[in-house]
Amino acid sequence: MDMPAPSPAVLARKAQIVERLQGVLPATAVIHSESEVRAYECDALTAYKCPPLCAVLPSTTEEVAAALKICHDMGVPVVPRGSGTSLAGGALPTADCVILGTARLNAVIETNYEDRYIRVGSGRTNLSVTGAVEAMDFFYAPDPSSQLACAIAGNIAMNSGGAHCLKYGVTTNNLLGVKMVLMDGTVTEIGGAHLDAAGLDLLGLICGSEGQLGVVTEATLRILRKPEGARPVLMAFNDNEVAGACVADIIKAGVLPVAIEFMDRLCIETTENYAQAGYPDSEALLIVEVEGSDAEIDEQLALILDIARRHDPVELREAKDADEAARIWLGRKSAFGAIGQISDYMCLDGTIPVSSLPMVLRRIGELSEEYGLKVGNVFHAGDGNMHPLICYDANKPGDLELCEAMGAEILKLCVDAGGCLTGEHGVGIEKRDLMTHQFAPQDLEAQMAVKDVFDPLWLLNPAKVFPLDHSEPRRIAAE
Amino acid sequence: MLRAEQGDAVPPPRKARRPPEVFLTQRSDKMTLTTEHDVAEAVKHATGALRIKGGGTRDIGALVTGETLDVSGLRGISLYEPGALTLVAQAGTPVAEIEAALEAENQRLAFEPMDHRVLLGTDGTPTIGGVVAANVSGPRRIAVGACRDHMLGVRFVDGAGTIIKNGGRVMKNVTGYDLVKLLTGSYGTLGVLTEVSLKVLPRPETGATLVVHGLDVAAAVSAMSAALGSPFEVTGAAHADATYIRIEGFAASVSYRTKELSQLLTKFGEVEVLEGEAAGTLWDDLKNVTGLASLSGDIWRISVQPSAAPDMIAALPEGANVQLDWGGGLIWACVPEGSDIRPLPVAGHATLVRASEPTRRAVPVFEPQDQVLTTLTRGLRARFDPRGILNPGLMG
Numbered sequence: 001m002d003m004p005a006p007s008p009a010v011l012a013r014k015a016q017i018v019e020r021l022q023g024v025l026p027a028t029a030v031i032h033s034e035s036e037v038r039a040y041e042c043d044a045l046t047a048y049k050c051p052p053l054c055a056v057l058p059s060t061t062e063e064v065a066a067a068l069k070i071c072h073d074m075g076v077p078v079v080p081r082g083s084g085t086s087l088a089g090g091a092l093p094t095a096d097c098v099i100l101g102t103a104r105l106n107a108v109i110e111t112n113y114e115d116r117y118i119r120v121g122s123g124r125t126n127l128s129v130t131g132a133v134e135a136m137d138f139f140y141a142p143d144p145s146s147q148l149a150c151a152i153a154g155n156i157a158m159n160s161g162g163a164h165c166l167k168y169g170v171t172t173n174n175l176l177g178v179k180m181v182l183m184d185g186t187v188t189e190i191g192g193a194h195l196d197a198a199g200l201d202l203l204g205l206i207c208g209s210e211g212q213l214g215v216v217t218e219a220t221l222r223i224l225r226k227p228e229g230a231r232p233v234l235m236a237f238n239d240n241e242v243a244g245a246c247v248a249d250i251i252k253a254g255v256l257p258v259a260i261e262f263m264d265r266l267c268i269e270t271t272e273n274y275a276q277a278g279y280p281d282s283e284a285l286l287i288v289e290v291e292g293s294d295a296e297i298d299e300q301l302a303l304i305l306d307i308a309r310r311h312d313p314v315e316l317r318e319a320k321d322a323d324e325a326a327r328i329w330l331g332r333k334s335a336f337g338a339i340g341q342i343s344d345y346m347c348l349d350g351t352i353p354v355s356s357l358p359m360v361l362r363r364i365g366e367l368s369e370e371y372g373l374k375v376g377n378v379f380h381a382g383d384g385n386m387h388p389l390i391c392y393d394a395n396k397p398g399d400l401e402l403c404e405a406m407g408a409e410i411l412k413l414c415v416d417a418g419g420c421l422t423g424e425h426g427v428g429i430e431k432r433d434l435m436t437h438q439f440a441p442q443d444l445e446a447q448m449a450v451k452d453v454f455d456p457l458w459l460l461n462p463a464k465v466f467p468l469d470h471s472e473p474r475r476i477a478a479e
Numbered sequence: 480m481l482r483a484e485q486g487d488a489v490p491p492p493r494k495a496r497r498p499p500e501v502f503l504t505q506r507s508d509k510m511t512l513t514t515e516h517d518v519a520e521a522v523k524h525a526t527g528a529l530r531i532k533g534g535g536t537r538d539i540g541a542l543v544t545g546e547t548l549d550v551s552g553l554r555g556i557s558l559y560e561p562g563a564l565t566l567v568a569q570a571g572t573p574v575a576e577i578e579a580a581l582e583a584e585n586q587r588l589a590f591e592p593m594d595h596r597v598l599l600g601t602d603g604t605p606t607i608g609g610v611v612a613a614n615v616s617g618p619r620r621i622a623v624g625a626c627r628d629h630m631l632g633v634r635f636v637d638g639a640g641t642i643i644k645n646g647g648r649v650m651k652n653v654t655g656y657d658l659v660k661l662l663t664g665s666y667g668t669l670g671v672l673t674e675v676s677l678k679v680l681p682r683p684e685t686g687a688t689l690v691v692h693g694l695d696v697a698a699a700v701s702a703m704s705a706a707l708g709s710p711f712e713v714t715g716a717a718h719a720d721a722t723y724i725r726i727e728g729f730a731a732s733v734s735y736r737t738k739e740l741s742q743l744l745t746k747f748g749e750v751e752v753l754e755g756e757a758a759g760t761l762w763d764d765l766k767n768v769t770g771l772a773s774l775s776g777d778i779w780r781i782s783v784q785p786s787a788a789p790d791m792i793a794a795l796p797e798g799a800n801v802q803l804d805w806g807g808g809l810i811w812a813c814v815p816e817g818s819d820i821r822p823l824p825v826a827g828h829a830t831l832v833r834a835s836e837p838t839r840r841a842v843p844v845f846e847p848q849d850q851v852l853t854t855l856t857r858g859l860r861a862r863f864d865p866r867g868i869l870n871p872g873l874m875g
Contacts, residue, residue, distance in 0.1 A: 114704045115784040115808075137710075159653045170651065172660065173628045188851040193784040195808050196614065196625055198828035198846040199874065200669070200856050204627060204660025208653045225710045248562030254585060254681035296732040303729075351649040354563040383650035384563070423651035431654070438654055439644075446643045446863070447656040453858035465655060 001048055001089075001429055004463050004475065006096035010053065010076050017076055017098070018054055024066035029104070031055040040081065040099045044146070045089040045430060047346075047400060052079065052093035059104040061179055061187055061217040068215065069185030071098050077459050078183070080211035082154025083125065085146040087347055088428025090158060090210055094463060102153040105217050108132045117176055117193050119220045122153035126160075129221060138223045141168035144424070145336065156216050159208030161424035166382040167258040167291075168224070170424065172207040177220035180206065182213075183455045193220055205450065210426050211461045213454040227291035230258065232328045233301055234317040235308045236282035240264060241358035243284035246311045247381045248354055250288065253307055255300050260382035261287040264361070267335050267376040267389075274338035277331035280315040286381065287332055335378045336389070343374070343391035346403050350414030351423035354384045360417050364388055364410055371406040373399075385423035386414065412437050427465045435467055444470055513552040515634060515642055515673040521548060522671060523640025528871050531667035533571055533606035537595045537613050539832055540666055540873035541844050551606060553673055556580055558648065565631065565648050566679050570608025570672040577607055581679055589680040590626050591617030591762075597772045599833055608672045614664030617766035618715040618725070621707065621805045623680070627663040632676035635662055637669070638864025648676045661859070667870040669863040683727035687737045688715075688758040690751040691722040691744055697789040700807035702747040704785055707806045709743055711736040717765045718803040722747075725762060770802055771813045777834040779820055781810040783827035794824040817841070845875050 010017070018032045031037055032054035042049040053076070058064045071078050081091040081101045093099055105121035106128075112118070113136055120129055126147040129140040143162035144150055150160070156178065161170040168174070177191030190206065191197030206213055237243040247260055263271070263285045272279050279285060286308075290300040305316055319325035331338075339345050352360050361377060368375040374391040388410055392403035411421050411431065415438045421431045435444060448466055451458065457478040462471065512518050522529065528545030535551075553571040560566075561584040568577055574592065581587050592615040594605055609615070611633070616625040623629075632646030645658035662669055691702055696718070703716040706724045715725030724744070726736045741750045753761070764770065771778060776798075783791050785807035792801055792810060796818045802811040814820060816835065819842045823829060828846035831839065848856065856874075860867070 112784075112786075113708060114701075114786050116704075116708060117784075138708075159657070161651055165651070169624060169628060170653075172657065173624050182851075186851055188849070188855075190852065192826050194782045194827045195620065195805060196616075196627075196664075196782055198782075199848050199852060200859065201614070201627055201660045201664050202852065202855065204657050204663070207660075208657045225708050228710045251564060251681075252562050252584075254684065256681060292732060293735060295735055296729075299729055299731050351651045353560060353565065353649055355560055380651070385649075385651040418647070419649045420647050420652045420654040422654050423649070424653055426653050427655065435655065438647075442641050443643055443645065444655070446637065446641075446645070446658060449862040450656055450658070450661075450859065453855060453862060 002468055003050065003094055003429070004468065006094055010096040013074065014053055017074055020070045020074070021054070021056055021067055021098070024070065025056055025058060025063055029057045029059065029063070031057070040084070040093060040101070043081070043084040043086040043089060043091040045087055045092065045428065048089055048092055048429065050093050050095055052097050052099045053095065055099035055101060057101045057104050061181060064100065064181045064215055064217050065185045065187050067100060068181055068183055072184045072457065072459060075457070075459070077462055079461050080153065080157065080215050082123065082151030082157065083149045085150040086154065086158065086426065086428055087349070088422070088426045088430040090154070090426050090428040090464060092429055100215060102151055102217070109218060112193065113138065115193055116223055117220055118223050119218060120152060122156065122216045122219050123151050126150050126152060126155055133223050134226070137226045139226050140221055140223055141174055142171050152219050152221070153216055156207050156219060157209065157211045158424070158426035161385065163259045163261060163380060166260060166380065167256055172204055174222045175203060175207055175219060176222055178203065178206060178216045179218035180214040180216045183457065183460050191220065210428065210465050212451055212465060213460065228293045229297060230289055230291045231297045231301065231319055232287050232289040232325055233305065233319070234279070234328045235286045235288065236280040236314040237284045237311065238282055238314055240284045240361045242311050243286055244354070244357035244361070244381070246286065246308055247357070249307045250304055251354070251382065253303060255290070255303055257288045257290050257304070257382065259287070259289040260380070261332050262377065262379050262381035263332060263335060264377040266374060267339070267378045268331070270342055270376065271331040271335050271338040274341055275330050275334040277327055279331050282314045287328055332378070339376050339389050339391065344394040345389045345391050346407055348386065348388045348390070348407050348410055349422045349425040350411045350419055351383070351385045352414050352417045352419035354381070356417040356419070357381070357384065360386070360413060363413055367406055367409055371402060373403060373406055384419065408434055429464055432465060433467050435465070448474060511552045512548070512550055515553065515636065518550060518553070518671050518673055519636045519640045519642050522636050522638065525868055528868050531671050531870055533609040533612070534573065535603040536599070536601045536605045537609050537615070538599060538601060539613060539830070539844070540870070541875060542836060542839055543870050543873050545868070545871070548671065550608060550671060550673070551604070557674070561586055564650070564679050565676065567648055567674065567676045568607050569674055570606065572607050574605045574607055574610060582682070585682045586679045587682045588629070588677065589619055589623045590629050591619040591766055592626060593617050593766050593768070598768045598778060607675055611663050611672055611675050612665065612667050618717055618762060618804050621716060621808070622712065622714040627660050629678045630659045630663050630675065631678055633659050633662050633672060634674040635670035635672050638866055638869050642673070643670065646676065650678060666873050668860060668874050669869070671869065684729045685733050685755050686725060686727040686758070687733050687755070688753040688761060689724040689737065689740055689744060690753060691748045692751070693748055694718070694722050696792055696803070698747060699803065700785050700788050702744055703806040705743060706740060709740065711740050715762060716806040718807070719765060719770050723761065723765065765802070765804065768802060768811050771800060771811055774800055774813045776813045776815050777818065777838060778832045779812045779814060779829050780832045781812060781823070781827060781829040783808060783810065783825050787825035787827065791823065791825050791827070795820060843875050847875065
């Protein structure tokens with residue numbers, strides 16, 4: 001994985017940069033000692049590490065603006081960071097960058113149940129947004145797996161999804177407005193508590209721009225009333241393709257579950273050993289969850305189980321009570337941890353049309369044999385967002401490279417099947433060099449032109465998203 | 480190459496490009512563009528401003544002078560996978576054709592795009608490209624999102640004649656910047672849409688509408704907020720001659736929620752229930768703002784947070800007639816001709832959807848934005864349309 005060489009001019013001016021930042025931020029908000037900046041050397045893509053020049057932790061929009069203006073004026077790259085849970089290396093530093101952490105921007109600014117929104121500082125964690133409104137029986141819908149830790153700032157940067165987005169949509173569908181600081185320190189607001197911001201859909205453009213267009217400091221989020229109840233069913237099949245066909249039939253039947261989760265044999269066995277959820281011995285397992293009152297749930301599940309029965313299931317398991325429901329989810333929720341117990345792994349995130357599921361799963365199986373690396377498949381089947389987990393040995397020389405090469409082949413396979421490289425994790429550095437497989441040069445040019453407008457000097461998270469050779473002319477010109 | 484008789488599926492090779500001067504004489508009256516390549520060539524060789532036209536039913540925006548670029552010849556559904564809830568169509572495909580294809584599979588465009596013909600007095604055939612270009616949604620926007628929330632991918636021709644794609648045809652996609660959303664609702668000012676890819680949803684088994692009569696605006700908004708803040712999944716909340724709450728789904732579920740919601744709304748007044756077909760064209764009429772269409776005056780579309788609707792409406796000029804949608808978050812107002820309702824007394828934005836040409840020259844159609852957003856918007860336009868030829872000035 002290449003990163004641009006740090007600018008010697010910036011490195012040489014570290015003392016001045018730190019001093020100027022200390023002039024606008026409290027002493028505890030500027031982290032610059034060699035040992036302390038190590039805390040920011042990587043995100044959840046831990047295979048790559050690089051300590052930044054320094055890190056700042058502003059507490060207000062004004063402090064963010066002041067810090068960015070200094071970096072802008074001194075030509076210092078800035079890498080914004082939410083909670084550092086990116087699996088794509090979105091918050092990976094370069095040695096010449098300032099990490100701008102949003103952790104201290106974590107206040108609840110306003111809640112409004114009548115108009116159904118909440119306004120929060122962007123450093124607030126995803127789960128604690130729901131935490132702030134659940135006493136009134138409301139919730140914030142997007143629920144990435146990392147929701148206990150991940151920040152709204154990062155959710156917006158990566159347009160995060162989650163298990164329940166089949167029904168509720170991803171971050172961009174639940175974001176009403178932002179306060180944002182541009183790289184030159186200009187503060188702006190887009191949208192608000194009303195629906196559909198005025199003018200061009202800049203809000204839609206900001207969401208998913210991976211911290212390359214601006215730093216969001218406040219977000220207005222749509223909140224929803226909690227459903228009366230929710231209940232999962234578990235279905236086991238002896239064939240991946242049959243499970244895939246069952247998913248398509250459920251969707252066609254007019255039921256829209258909140259979640260349809262898929263696990264293959266490796267994941268089933270591994271999580272059984274780890275969490276003892278009592279999953280049946282089978283090739284493929286679906287967890288389907290529906291919401292509503294008890295009677296509504298019964299009605300929907302009856303329909304879903306009818307469909308499943310036509311696909312010759314090994315087992316259909318309903319949850320009689322909350323405890324049984326929790327056990328159905330237990331294995332799925334511990335899947336990543338379980339795989340992590342037996343091996344190092346890389347988690348992919350390609351999306352495919354649901355109809356291509358059988359073909360893609362078959363091909364992944366073939367690749368697994370070709371490369372000699374085990375792959376577990378656990379994913380959001382309702383929307384085709386796959387998460388193949390490639391197992392490798394980080395201590396074995398060459399294994400990471402082998403794993404990455406195989407990952408690249410799987411992602412290209414997703415694109416060739418009519419899908420995309422990333423469904424909810426983002427491009428970061430991880431999928432940067434595969435972008436040319438999905439996009440023609442003019443498609444990438446159009447996207448980079450957007451960055452030119454928001455950040456003409458290409459200082460915000462400049463080495464991400466776009467293949468380095470594509471972004472190089474712009475990064476060099478800006479220096 | 481842009482003549483109708485050559486409008487077959489296979490684009491002619493690029494090297495066969497006609498010199499611009501020939502092209503212009505060709506285009507003067509009945510040039511038909513049928514492929515993306517045709518559109519790219521037409522834009523590339525354009526010598527002045529272009530007015531982009533699909534079905535011509537949504538004449539919204541500041542007046543644009545320029546040669547008409549008619550994309551209604553780009554027709555057809557190129558892909559429809561009901562099991563994946565995905566549909567891809569050429570931009571000029573009539574909305575009716577798409578809705579018919581979806582209906583055959585018991586699915587629909589859940590964002591319920593409005594048909595502007597009644598309100599604007601236009602005729603012609605609404606196209607899916609027009610829906611996307613204007614981000615047109617209906618009452619169900621409150622529950623399922625706007626057109627932009629159902630957009631999965633676009634192909635478009637930028638102002639230099641370059642064909643660009645973004646997004647795709649899968650439900651979850653964060654690969655690169657979301658130009659899909661940027662293009663949706665950009666009224667052809669950043670690019671000419673040639674193909675759109677949409678998420679579609681199942682049609683519910685049945686529906687019901689709860690009606691409360693005699694509420695003033697403030698009470699209506701409170702009633703709608705109570706319904707929308709309940710767990711009963713309201714898919715429409717509008718206020719016109721009465722206050723209407725819609726629920727949809729499987730029969731038993733609709734009947735259960737009807738009962739619960741009726742109880743919840745009792746404190747606002749007597750609740751009448753229209754089950755299944757009994758609502759007739761009610762929601763189509765609300766969606767298409769039929770109730771205001773025959774009134775004379777200018778029509779404004781105002782987006783505010785619902786609880787601000789009463790203050791917004793109180794500030795409208797005397798003689799205004801209104802209809803509320805989205806639980807009060809969307810106000811349709813018919814005001815005396817030539818009135819400028821700005822600056823708005825509350826946070827939000829207003830669009831002048833129907834007015835005479837002199838008014839559309841005098842009053843900004845779209846909400847003027849602050850300096851920072853104006854600069855960003857201009858910057859984007861300059862990048863996507865360096866010559867400033869795509870619907871110039873339409874959005875201000």
